[in-house]
Amino acid sequence: MNSLTWDQVHARRLARHHLVKPVSGDLRKPVRDVCGVQSQVAAAAELAIGSRVKDATQEQVRAELYDKKRLVKTYSLRGTLHVHAADELALWMAAMRWKPYWRAKDSWHAHHGLTAKQGEAFVDAVREALDGECLTREELAREVSGHVGAWAKDKLASNWGELLRPVAYLGVLCFGPVRGAKVTYVRPDRWAGLKTEVKDQPDPEESAMEIVRRYLRAYGPATHQDLARWFALRPPEAREALESLGDEIAQVEVEGRKAYVLAADEGRWPSDPSCVRLLPQYEAYVLGSGPKEVVVPKDTAARVFEHGRGRYEGAVAHQIMLVDGVVSGMWERRERGGKVEIKLESFVKLDSGQTKELEKEVERVGRFYGAEATLSTGKLVGKKR
Structure with a gap:
């Protein structure tokens, strides 16, 4: 293993x-x-x-x-x-x-x-x-x-x-x-x-198993509980779906947590997760990746809970800053005077390299909307619900 x-x-x-x-x-x-x-x-x-x-x-x-x-x-x-x-x-x-x-x-x-x-x-x-x-x-x-x-x-x-x-x-x-x-x-x-x-349409069971394979490819390692939450299955149904793949899947251990990957992926593991991205609400990476406490740390989850819809939906309710695969901030966007104004609340201190990546992200978001983007930082203000 x-x-x-x-x-x-x-x-x-x-x-x-x-x-x-x-x-x-x-x-x-x-x-x-x-x-x-x-x-x-x-x-x-x-x-x-x-x-x-x-x-x-x-x-x-x-x-x-x-x-x-x-x-x-x-x-x-x-x-x-x-x-x-x-x-x-x-x-x-x-x-x-x-x-x-x-x-x-x-x-x-x-x-x-x-x-x-x-x-x-x-x-x-x-x-x-x-x-x-x-x-x-x-x-x-x-x-x-x-x-x-x-x-x-x-x-x-x-x-x-x-x-x-x-x-x-x-x-x-x-x-x-x-x-x-x-x-x-x-x-x-x-x-x-x-x-x-x-x-x-193709056969429903064969189609569902293909989706399970794709889930493992994009979000693995994953447990049957992770799959159940993502696919809206009961845990026993998710376990049965994984087991039906037989030798197509392999078990791995991630810092004490046992989970499954596609057997074809078992030996393919990069080591550097360096990445700073500004991502939208209902981001697929956050919705599908488990366990939640690894992707959304406890302190981050507590801050998210205080802000707007985060109390009901968690981090997926907000536009997020993802740093090295972990939710590390929230941001808001406002279009004013032909510009895109981005306000960021970071939960971590970025080093110089990460700060440069963030600046590039701000530029990218501006280009996406066809406008110059500016960045300010500070605590986001939202009504508690």
């Missing part, structure tokens, strides 16, 4: 996330490699992608989503909005249908309080409503309820979109361009020419 340090683990995770050396060109590669980018805050997802691609701009990311349509936003991991590479959408939707309630006798219909007949009628109504159309939630609710009954309008109007998730997993719906302040929905086949419906 290999014995590793956390520095080695941070170094490889940073490399796999393209945070040490951003990729050139294809914006889909980092999205694939980090297993999708959480997008409940659209601007955060845009910056997360841009942070991993050399010289990327916000306009380029948006063009990939809404003009070239090579990236697509939909419901995915943990039932949360994610951006995925469009050509992998069927894989991800199939993997989401591997969840236990989809395999149960009554499938997703009963899980959402519907009969099988209601569920099938609902999906058919969404498919018809989005045939060549781009609809807001209100427009979609009106069209669908006109076909299946008023009950559908209430469920679709819910901010949680409880019935939008299963329809997305069935490959019938994804997100279209924003219309004013409102999101819109489209059909993947009509929007981007994608074959994503169930008949065109």
